[in-house]
Amino acid sequence: MSSSCSFWLHILLVVGGFFFCTFEQLEGGNAAAASAATVTVGNISRVEDAVDFRIYYGQTFKVIKNLVDGKSYLLIQNNSRMATRTKYCTARIKSFVIPLSNYSLDADYNFPVSFFERAEWIKYLGVFANMETRANQVYDAIKENYMCLMKAAASKTTSFKPTVAWMKYDNGEWSFTKDTYKLKLVEDAGGENIDNSINKYTYNTSIPDDLDEFHAILFTVDVVIDETNTSDPVGYTLSTFLQNIDFDDQSCCTFLTNQSLWRYDKRIQNNTTLDWNDGAVSQPQLVLADLIEAFFPSGNYTTSYFRNLAKEGVVSITPQMCNRDTSIAMEPTIIACN
Missing domain, CATH: 3.40.50.1980 (Nitrogenase molybdenum iron protein domain)
Incomplete structure (x- = not known):
């Protein structure tokens, strides 16, 4: 966090975006995975305005994929069977057991999207910490206020x-x-x-x-x-x-x-x-x-x-x-x- 205290999390500005990855790609067709105990993912985030990332939710995992550089992140719930045996670490995909309590990500301010879209990257951050509900609340408050101000300006x-x-x-x-x-x-x-x-x-x-x-x-x-x-x-x-x-x-x-x-x-x-x-x-x-x-x-x-x-x-x-x-x-x- 910057010393200015001007925003809650610097990290939400990470460059890129993410698209859908299929369940079959993640599970690799493993029949044993299908019988794993279901873990409730809980709250979820849906991308509404940002165009450079996507989030996919499975029963025991989440995936985000960067539409700019093609890199993917497989996030596995820590109380799932999948977390003990599934590891991905290649040039294009990395896996983590979540929630993470301490992590950092590269940031780049120069990707050409609107400020409005950038604000939604807080949802991206929330995925790593299982804090989608909080991320949704923040973005909804920002979006509602922005739309109200825009309407007031038009009048x-x-x-x-x-x-x-x-x-x-x-x-x-x-x-x-x-x-x-x-x-x-x-x-x-x-x-x-x-x-x-x-x-x-x-x-x-x-x-x-x-x-x-x-x-x-x-x-x-x-x-x-x-x-x-x-x-x-x-x-x-x-x-x-x-x-x-x-x-x-x-x-x-x-x-x-x-x-x-x-x-x-x-x-x-x-x-x-x-x-x-x-x-x-x-x-x-x-x-x-x-x-x-x-x-x-x-x-x-x-x-x-x-x-x-x-x-x-x-x-x-x-x-x-x-x-x-x-x-x-x-x-x-x-x-x-x-």
Whole structure:
């Protein structure tokens, strides 16, 4: 668990997904296995939204299989006969007797699925510990809150949806995001992405025609999300952005005059590690609530992961800021929705 206490289990972000494996493949046609005492599996999890993993339940075992790398895990209940004699350990499949009380898994934040899908990976973790009921409760609470917030955003009474540009600067070039999950977040929060007809991917600030075209697009934008990578989030300020964007006349840009310029580096640890890559991916309802506030400012909501670059600096998080009992599983943060 990160010292930020921003999410309950880092491990739920493990890359990949799992598909069905047949009972015959697992039992190998062994007639003796068929006569083994039935062990109640108990609570189960069903994958609802995530597309990269699947779970299969037998009478005394569970299987998860990764749709990305093809690896499988056979999880055998510890009070079954199967647990004493069935072992799989190959390049493609590994077996464990469960429940496990202490384990770790590799994590990768870069697989291209939505925050909403990533949150369901808590069900994956629950399978290893026979805690599907708890995992289901957490995900159901997150999903219900997310859907409520999305509905509330859609009902905002404005004359038009704010146009949002999610973009970054790298080696003298600006580019607009093509990541589907980021574009979907904008839509779920009640915003509108820049026109799909913009098919030029990068704009070189040292080429006058590129810079003019880039500026022309920005003049139509209401909100900017700047995801430029930096080794110094503390030192990345409005001045940094303005220098990179190379504007002579800032008064013509709505997002600048309205101070609607955002970054997702509000919470950092050790001045470099973003909580965006930690807590945010496990609680998408907070990300959505942040964006709704960015698009439709109310003034009575404090964002968790996004900071207004024109108004805010970063927040350095430390273990001392964790004001809860870490021996108790963390509950998802539910945002008031009406």
